[in-house]
Amino acid sequence: MARELRIPEALTALPAPVRWLALPVVLTCTVVALVGSWSSADPDIQVPQPSGRAADYCRALAGALPQELLGRPREDPSPASPYVAVWGGSPRTVLRCGVDRPEELDGPHAEDWSPTVDGVTWWSQKLSDGGYRFVTTMRAAYVEVTVPAGAAQNPFDPAAALTPEVKANIPG
Template sequence: MARQLRVPRLLAELPAPVRWLALPLALTCTAVVLVGSWSAPERIETPQPTGKAAGYCQALAAALPQELLGHARKDPSPASPYVAAWASSPRTVLRCGVDRPEELNGPAAKDLSPTIDDVTWWAKKLDDGGYRFTTTMRKAYVEVTVPGGAFANPLDPVSALNPAVKANIP
C-alpha cells in the first residue's frame, strides 16, 4: 500500500501553478542568500621594501613565530617575506617594509606611542574597532594590524612580536 504525501493546508489551498513554483522559488532564494553572505578573500597589500630594509624584513620573517597567542600562522597567498598573518578571521597581520605613515608628521604622532622594551609603536585606532601599530625610529617600518575584539588587550600581539622586531630591525 503506497503512502500519500500530505500537503500542508496552506499549500493545498493555493492554485496549482503557485504550488509548483514554491519549492524552486524557496531554493533560489536560499542560494541567493548564501552566495550574498560569502565574502571575497581579504586582500592584504604587500610592501616592497628595497635595500637594507628588505634584508631586515627577510630576517624578521624568518624569526616570526608559527603561533601567536594561541592563533596559528596562516599567511596570505601568494606568500611574501614581508607579510605574516595569524588566525583565520579576523586575522592579526604583520607587514614589514611599509611606508612611513603620514600621521607621524603631525601632532597626533605623540598621542598613542607605547614603548615596549626599547621599541616604540605608534598606534592608530581603526574604524572597525581594531588598531594598527607601526614601529617608529627603526631602519624599516613594521606594521601590526590587530582586529577589534580579537584580544582582550590590543597590545598583546604587539608585545608578543616585539622581541623578534627588536632583534631583527635595528
C-alpha cells in the first residue's frame, strides 16, 4: 500500500520552477550559515583549559587586561574566552593564560634570556618566523604572550606592558 504524498496548497500555488528550487535554496543557505559560524573561531589560537585556582586567576586577569596595548586595539577571537586576548589585526599579539609549563624550560633553552619586570620573570623563546614567545615563570598560572615579527618595535614591549596586570592577578 503506497502512501500518497500531499503537497501543501501554499506550495502548489507557486510556479513549478520555484517549487523545485525551494528545497535546494534552503539547504544551501543552511550550509552557508553553518560553515560561516564554524569559521568564526580562530584555528591558529589554541585556547588553554586551566582548572582550579589557575582558571580563577586567569579569569581575574582577563577582566584586568587593557582594551589597547601599545596603540593596538584589542580584537579577541570569536568565540570569546577568558583565557585568550588578542591585540591588533595583522600581525597580532596574543596572550594565553593557563597554558601548560613549556617543556623547553627543562632543556637547554631553560637558560635563555629571561627578563624580569617588576618582579615578574618572562622566559623568552625566539620563534622560527622571527617573533617571540614570552612565558611567565614562578607564577600560580603560566601566562604566554606571543609577539610576531613586526607587531612591536621591541618584541618584549607587549609582555613588559602587561606585567602590572599579570603581577596583580597571578600570584607568584
